[in-house]
Every structure is written in C-alpha cells, then in structure tokens.
Amino acid sequence: MDKTAIPPETRQARLARTRLSSFAAKTAFVLLSSAIVVVSSEKFYWYPQGFSASGFVELVLFYSLGIMAAFLAISRYRIHNLSGVVLASGIYALVVEGIVTPVLYEDGVLPLLALYFFAWHGLISFMFCWYLARRWAISNQRKRLALWSTVYGVFWGIWSVTYWLPDSIADMQADLAAGDGTWDPGQWPVAKFSLYAITFTAVLMAAHWLLGFVWPTDWHPTKRWTVGIGGLLLAGMALITFAIPWAPLKLGALGWILVIALRRASGSTDARSIFASMAGRASFGQLAPLVMLAAGAITAYSVLSLVNPSDSVLRAIYWSTVSLQIASGATASAVLFVRVRSHRG
Numbered sequence: 001m002d003k004t005a006i007p008p009e010t011r012q013a014r015l016a017r018t019r020l021s022s023f024a025a026k027t028a029f030v031l032l033s034s035a036i037v038v039v040s041s042e043k044f045y046w047y048p049q050g051f052s053a054s055g056f057v058e059l060v061l062f063y064s065l066g067i068m069a070a071f072l073a074i075s076r077y078r079i080h081n082l083s084g085v086v087l088a089s090g091i092y093a094l095v096v097e098g099i100v101t102p103v104l105y106e107d108g109v110l111p112l113l114a115l116y117f118f119a120w121h122g123l124i125s126f127m128f129c130w131y132l133a134r135r136w137a138i139s140n141q142r143k144r145l146a147l148w149s150t151v152y153g154v155f156w157g158i159w160s161v162t163y164w165l166p167d168s169i170a171d172m173q174a175d176l177a178a179g180d181g182t183w184d185p186g187q188w189p190v191a192k193f194s195l196y197a198i199t200f201t202a203v204l205m206a207a208h209w210l211l212g213f214v215w216p217t218d219w220h221p222t223k224r225w226t227v228g229i230g231g232l233l234l235a236g237m238a239l240i241t242f243a244i245p246w247a248p249l250k251l252g253a254l255g256w257i258l259v260i261a262l263r264r265a266s267g268s269t270d271a272r273s274i275f276a277s278m279a280g281r282a283s284f285g286q287l288a289p290l291v292m293l294a295a296g297a298i299t300a301y302s303v304l305s306l307v308n309p310s311d312s313v314l315r316a317i318y319w320s321t322v323s324l325q326i327a328s329g330a331t332a333s334a335v336l337f338v339r340v341r342s343h344r345g
Helices: 008-043 053-076 082-100 112-138 142-164 166-177 190-214 223-243 247-265 284-307 311-344
Strands: none
Touching (some): 053 223, 082 311, 112 284, 142 311
C-alpha cells in the first residue's frame, strides 16, 4: 500500500477547505470594496448620518449588490482600462439608485438624475475612491493621489454645508419624529465634523489596506454567484415595479446603453484585466496621501463655518454642486461615446 497516498476523505476535506477559503476571500473582497464605496458615496455625502456602526454595516451589505454587478461586468467584458472601468461604474450607479434606493425615477423619463448619479456614484466613488486610489497607491503615484484627494476633500467639505439649510434640517427632524432614520441634523461644530472626517477617511484607508490581502488575480464568478446576484437584482426590481410600473423601461434602457458600450470597449481574450494589473498590497505609506481627503474637507468646512453663509448662499452652493455633477456625468458620457466609437473602428 502506498503510504504517501491521500485517503479520499482527506482529499475531499482539502477540497472543501479550498472552496471555503476561496468563497471567504471573494466575500471579503466584495465587502471591503463595498465599504470603500459606501464611505465615498454615503459617508462623505451624508454627514448627518452620524457615526452609527450598524447603519454603516447595513449600507455595506446593500451596496455590495452594486459592487458585484460592476465586478460581473468587468469580468464578462474583460475590462482592462480606465474607459471600461468608468462604464462599469455606471452599472454600479444604476443598481444603487435604480434598485437599492429607487431615486433614479424621480425625474421621470429625463436623464438628469442618471447623469448626476453617474458622476456621484460612478466617477467619484467607484472610479476615483475605489479604482484610481488603489492604482495610484500601488504604483507609488503619491503626489497625484494627494492632489486629487485634496480636490475631492475640499469638494466634500463644501458639499457638506448644504445640510445647514433649514429645509434639510426640517426634513431630517420629521423623519426622526416619525421614527424613520437615525439622523443627527443641523450644523455640526468644526471639532465634531473633523472627528467624523478623520474617522471615515481612516475607514477608507483601512479598507484599501485590507483589500490587498484578498485582491484576486482574476475574477471568475461561479454560476451560483451569477445566479444569486441576478436573482437578488430581479427581486428588487420586481418590488419597485409594483410602485413604479414603468421603472424597468428606464432602467432597462440605461442598462442596455451601458452593455452595448461595454461590449464595444471589451478587451481581447488575452487582455490583462484590472484585477490582474492591480494585484498586490498597498502599504500604509502608499495610502497615506488619502489623509488629504479629511484635511481638505475639514479646511473647507472650517472656512465656511467662519464665513457663516446665508441660506441663499447655501442654496447656491447646493445647486452649483448638483449642476457640476450633472455636467461631469454628461461630459464623461460624451467622452466615452467618442472613445467607444473609435475603439470599435
């Protein structure tokens, strides 16, 4: 009898452990990625959400649907460059605002909210805070990461002061009175906002650091993963359709446009995906420039606290930030259209 032969039970046990380890790594990868976009999509936007840990975990779980849909698109269409990542970020934005929180339909058939969410969730959260932040960190482009972190941090601080508006405060107080939400409304002291900004910037940096330990060299979701994600998205869409019967038409049209663009932008079968090109761990030193997110936000918030702008100025700031994001979404869409057409040619 061959003493080196492995009994069948041991082989099965090892196979089970391997599968369990793979599943755990994939799950951790999705959840850490989701944590990054939740910080940048929600915590950097809604400071009145406060420091609630349970609320943060809940958001991570819900936003993971959008993350998994984007990863499926990246894998399916062999995305290997920034243009493809931007298109995949559109998938993430559609799932978040079209299924997880069905705000996408509030402007009817108009594309304004779609462009707004494309910029907010797609360009800011997925493209910059998830993709570019990691790419620049692992390639030691610290000055570039610090510069754009500062720019976004200042924008975050300016964006935050729109929650000083009386109607915003009144809406949140009404939610609290009705037992809905865990808002902490009103103008926060600079010290409290500073602690908030530092806390969630640290969460973002920690998630990026941990991500390196579970980053896959490639992403090939199993049939169970694909069916599971698809089933959850269809179930969510079905619930929304009861309230908004035409919702599938708008979401389907926008999704169809993105899928066509993804097909045309897809890489060859031997193209190196972004999963392979960004494998590895980012050190805390490489991630250190991200502290400029908090620094920029605190500086902008502090200056505006000293200025104490009037309600009319705050409304002007609000509409300026909204208009800027709609314009950014429209510009990115136009640039992608040109690039996809030239790629096809």
